[in-house]
Amino acid sequence: MHGRFPHGLNQNTSADAARITTTPRQLVILIILFAGMTASLVIWPSATLPMAFRAFQIGFLILIGWRILALLISQRPQSSPPAEPALLPKYSIVVALYDEAAILPQLVQRLRAIDYPADLLDGYLVLEAHDHATINAANALRRPHWLNILVVPPGVPTTKPRALNHALAVARGELLTVYDAEDDPDPLQLREAAAHFAAEDNDLVCMQAPLRIRRQHKGRDASPFMDRQFAAEYAALFEVTLPAMSRLGLPFPLGGTSNHFRVSALRALGGWDAWNVTEDADLGFRIWRRGWRLGVLTRPTYETPPGRLLHWLPQRTRWLKGYMQTLLVHTRSLAGMGFRGWLALGVTLGAAVAASALHAVSIALIGVFFLMGFLSHQMPSPPWFGLAIMVIGAATALLTSAIGAHRAHTPFGLRDMLAAPFYWSLLSLAFVHALVRLIVEPHRWDKTAHRPDVDHEETVPMHAPLVADAGRAAA
Template identity: 75%
Template sequence: MGQIAFLGIAAWRLLTVMVRLRHLAEAVETPAASVLPRYSIVVALYDEAAILPHLVERLANIDYPPELLDGYLALEAHDHATIRAARALTLPDWLHILVVPPGSPTTKPRALNHALSIARGELLTVYDAEDAPDPLQRREAAARFAVEDGELVCLHAPLRIRRVHKGRDRSPFLDRQFAAEYAALFDITLPAMARMGLPFPLGGTSNHFRVSALRALGGWDAWNVTEDADLGFRIWRRGWRLGVLSRPTYETPPGELAHWLPQRTRWLKGYMQTLSVHTRSASGMGWRGWAALALTIGSALASAALHALSVAWIGIFFLIALLAQHLPSTPWFGLGVLLSGAAASILTTAIGARLANTPFGPRDMLSAPLYWSLLSLAFAHAFVRLIAEPHRWDKTAHRPDVAREESAMILEPLVADAGRAAA
C-alpha cells in the first residue's frame, strides 16, 4: 500500500507539471483596477534590527498611491533593539510602528492578529523581514480581486530565492537546493493547484487577503507555528477559494545548516499540527479538500520521514552489488517506485527552476537526494519538538544580504518593471 501511495505522489507531481505547462501560455495580464482599494501591509518583526533598514527601503519602493496604503511594522514589546532601530529610521508616511502588547504566545501569528484588529484596508498583505516584493504586486492583486467574485479571498505571490551578495554565500549547496525547492513549489505546484480549484498550504509571506474574509475566519491561529498552512485549508472549509499572482517576492535563503535546520524543523512541526487539526473534522473538506491535504501536508511529512531511509537503502543496494560484482536479490517493484518518485521530483524541480530562472543543473540534480536526506533529520527534530515544545517558535535569523548601496541590484529591475507597466 505504501508503494502504491508513493507512485500516486509521483503521478501527482507529473500532473501538476502538465497542468502548469498547459496553461502557461494562457496567462494574460490582468487589466488595472479602475478604482484602487485601501491596502494594508503588515510585517511582523522580532530581533530584526540589522535588516530593518533594507526592509523599509524595499517597502518604500512599492508602486501604489501612498494615500491608499496603511502599513504596520508589528514589533514585540520586549524587543527593544528592533523598536529603537525602527524609531531611528525615516519611515514613509503610511508606514507605522505598532508595538504588540505583551502576551502569550509570542508568535508571528499573534502579532499579525493584533495588526489585523486595527488595519484600515479592504485588502491586506503580509511580508517578512527579508522580503523584496515586486513593486506592482499590490496593483495586480487589487485588479484580480476586482474582477473575481467574492469567493476568491486569498492570492499568493510566488516566492523566489536570490542571494545577491556572493561573498556571503557560505552554503551554496543548501542555498541552491532551497531555491530550486521553492521554484518547484511556487512556480509549478501552487499555480497548478489553483488552476484545478484545489486548496493549498499558504507560505508565510506575500499572501494577499480580503480583510472582511480574514476577520470572519478569526485571523491566524496564534498557536500553530505554520499558521499560513493552516489558514489555507480554513479558507477552503468556509467555501472560499485561493489563487496565485504572477509578480514575485524575492527572498534570501536561510544559509548554513545551523539556520536551515531550525526553520525546516518549525515548518514540519507546524505541518504536523495542521494535519492534526484538519483531520479532526470532515466539515467543509470534501474529497477534493482531503486529496489536497494528503498531497501537500501529508506527502511532505511522509516524504521527509522516509527520504533518508530510501536514499540509504538504494545506496546499500548498489554498494552490495559493486562489492559482490553481481546484483543481489532485487525487489524490482520497490526499487522502481523509489526511482520513479525521485525522477518525478527532479523533473518537477528542474522545470520549476527554469520558469523561476533559478539554477538547477546536473550537479544539483545528482546532489538533490542528499538534500532530501536532511529533511529526514528535520522531521526527527520536529517530531521531538512537537511533543516537548509544541508552540515554541524557532526564529529564523535574518541578516542583511547586501550592503545598503548594493540593494539596488534587487530594487532597480523591479522599479524599472513597475515604470514600464505604469507607462
C-alpha cells in the same frame, strides 16, 4: 501606535486550533495504530513487511501521478491579467518583526518602492514589546507617512501569527498583505492583486504571490549546495505546484509571506491561528473549509535562502512541526473538506511530512542493498518494481524542480540534480527534530536569522540561531 484587540482575534482556543496538539480521540487512535503495527511486525513479520512496502509503493505512485499532472496543468498558458480597477482599494501592509534591527533600513526602502497610491496605503511594522533594539531602530528610521509602528503587548504565545492578529485588529485596508523582513516584493504586486480581487467574486479571498530565491550567501555563511537546493525547492512549489492547484480549483498551503487577503474574510475566520507555527499552511485550508477560494499572482517576491545547515535546520524543523500540527487540526473533522480538500491536504502537507520521514531511510536501504552485493561478490536480485517506483519518483521530483527553476530563473543543473538526494536526506534529520519538538514544545517558534543584502556579506555576521529558544517562543 496602539489599538484595541477584539477577542475574536488571537484568542482561538477551540478544538480546531493548534493549541491542542491532539484531542483525546486522536491520541487513542494514534496509540491503537502504533500498537497494532508493532504487534503485527512482531507476530506476522513475513506478511506485515510486504504489505507495508506495498502501501508505500501505492503512495509513491499517487504522488508520481500528481506531480505529472501538476507539471502538465502548470504548462497551460496563463490568461491575461485583469484590468486594474478605476478606484483602487485601501491596502494594509503588515510586517511582523523580531530581532531585525539590522535589516530594518533595507526593509523600509523596499516598502517605499511599492507602486501604489501613498494615500491608499496603511502599513504596520509589528514589533514585540521586549524587542527594544528593533523598536528603537524603527523609531529612529525615516519612514513613509503611511508606515506605522505597532507594538504587541506582552502575552502568549509570542509567535508571528499572534503579532499578525494584532495588526489585523487595527488594519484599515479593504485588502491586506503580509511580508517578511528580508522580502523584496515586485513594486506592482499590490496592483495585480487588487485587479484580481476586483475582477472576481467575493469567494476569492486570498492570492499568493510566487516566492523566488534570488541571492546566495557569501563568506563564512556560504553554502552553495544548500542555497541552490533550497531555491529549486521553492521554485518547484511556487512555479509549478501552486499554479497547478489554483487552476484545478484546489486549496493549498500558503507561503509565510506575500499572501494577499480580503480583510473582511480574514476577520470572519478569526485571523491566524496564533498557536500554529506554520499559520500560513493552516490558513489555506481553513479558507477552503469556509467554501472560499485561493488564487496565485505572477509578480514575485524575492527572498534569501536560510544559508548553512545551522540556519536551515531550525527553519525546516519549524515548518515540518507546523505541517504536523496542521494535519492534526484538519483531520479532527470531516466537515467542509470534501474529496478535493483531502486530496490537496494529502499531496501537499501529508506528502511533505511522509517524504521527509522516508527519504533518508529509502536512500539508506538502497545503499545497504548494493553494499551487501559488493561484500558478498554476488548481487542479489533487486526488487525491480519498488526500485522502478523510487527511480521514477525521484525523476519526477527533479523534473519538477528543474522546470520550476527555469521559470524562476534559478540555476539548477545536472550537478544539482545529482546532489539533490543528499539534500532530501537532510529533510529526515529535520523530521526527527520536528517530531520530538511537537511532543515536548509544540508552540515554540524557531526564528530564521536574517541580515541585509550587502556587497561583502562576510562583513555582516549572522548570529547562530538558538534551537531551543530562537526568538519567539511560547511561555
